[in-house]
Amino acid sequence: MDKFQAFGKNLSASFTPFAARTQQYVKEQLGQAEDKVNRASAVTQLPPDYTELEKRVDALRQVHQKLLQVTYVPAQALIPLASKHSPPYRSSQYSNEAYDYPPNLRESFNDLGRTISEKVHLLSSATSPAEAQAAFTAPPSAKPQPKTFNHAIARASLAGSQLLHQSDSSGTDDPLATALEKYAIAEEKVGEARLAQDHQIQTRFLAGWSTTLNTNLMFAQRARKGVENARLSLDATKAKAKHGSGFSLPGQKGHHVKTDDELSEEERVHIEQAEDEFVGQTEEAVGVMKNVLDTPEPLRNLADLIAAQLEFHKKAYEILSELAPIVDGLQVEQEASYRKAREGA
Structure with missing residues (x-):
């Protein structure tokens, strides 16, 4: 029985501050947080410098969220930062090869077979139309081709080149077929450069950007929550000391409100302790928010x-700059x- 009573006291001690903060919050929401004696607000005001830091942190959070909304999929899966259940952003736009060409998803296994360079090599050694077709549809030697737009247009260009070669029985080189083949090789290189870009963005930009949102800014949010809890506790302590129960429904007659001179020594001590906690939480939050705002990481x-x-x-420019004079x-x-x-005719 003694253990049960001790447990009940501990539970009550831990529950009472939460209940007091909740009651104070409800009072404020109901518009009862105004002292009816001196008409002064009973809500402790945060320092202007602190509220300015809050605005800047909120702006930084929105900046991170906006960029992540377009670099991660799906954007509608975003969860407010204030939620303790907010997960890291997981589905990166840059991890989806087909983000610049969704129709690629409909291509067949054979379409995504060997690389353009491999197919060109096989086609160059083919001695008959049948061998050329077999080389063109050869199964992949490693993994299937990427599904970028550049790879897709490379495959389409090589297919067009092969069609022109197969339709011409004269054995002469068709200029358009030759140009399409060279363009296909160039576009494949551009596609590989795009994949290298995507990898760099995932590892160097998105990793750090999402860490700032889900870690640094989350710490700032928690620190701000600590300030709000301390502020509610302080105002609840003041209300209890001056109003007694401090809570009445709208329309009910209020209790006698004590002046500062009427407060007992114990009540003054409780208020001073709550003030110290509020000041301490505010100073800690200021330090956390300044650290988030000053970090050069973003x-x-x-x-x-x-x-x-x-x-x-730059790589795409270099590849196409090398190709352009050849096609020209x-x-x-x-x-000519x-x-x-025409002149001979």
Whole structure:
């Protein structure tokens, strides 16, 4: 029985602060947190510098959420940061190869067979249309091809090149077929560069960006919650000291409100302890929020994102710049041949 009573006392001691904070919160929501004697607000006001930090932290949180909404799938799965059940963002847009070409999902196993370079090598050694078709539809030697748009257009270009070769029995090289084959090889290289970009973005940008949201900003949120709890406890302690029970439903007659001079020494001590806790929680939250706002990590992550995109576009530019004069040359040769044939006719 003694153990049961002790357990009941411990439970009551731990439950009472929560109940007091809850009661104070309900009072404030019902608009009863105003002292009816001196008409001054009974809600302890947070320092302006503190509320300014809160605004900046909220803005930083929204910045992270907005970028993650477009770099993670699905965006509608976002859960408010304040929820203790909020999971890390998991489904990265950049881990989905077909994000720039969803129709790729309908391609067959044979379509996603060997790489363009492998197919070109096999086709170059084919001695008959049957061998060429077998080489073109050869099963993959390793994993299937990626499903990027660049890989898809490479496959389509190589297929077009092969169709032109098969339809021409003269044995001459068709300029368009040659150009399409070279374009297919180039686009495959661009697709590989895009996959390298995606990997860099996942490991260097998204990892850090989501960590800031789900760790650093979460710590700031918890610290702010500690301040709010301490503030509610302080106001509940003040209300209990001055109002007695401190709670009445709307329309009910209020209790006598004590002035500061009427408070007992014990009541003053309780209020001072609550004030000390509130000040301590506020100082801790200020430190946490300043640390979150001052860290260079988000800007470093953004620089990594830009660097990955820049590297991809630079490689794509180099690949296509090397290809363009070759195709231009084929075009000039074909036009010259066309004019010569017309003049001879």
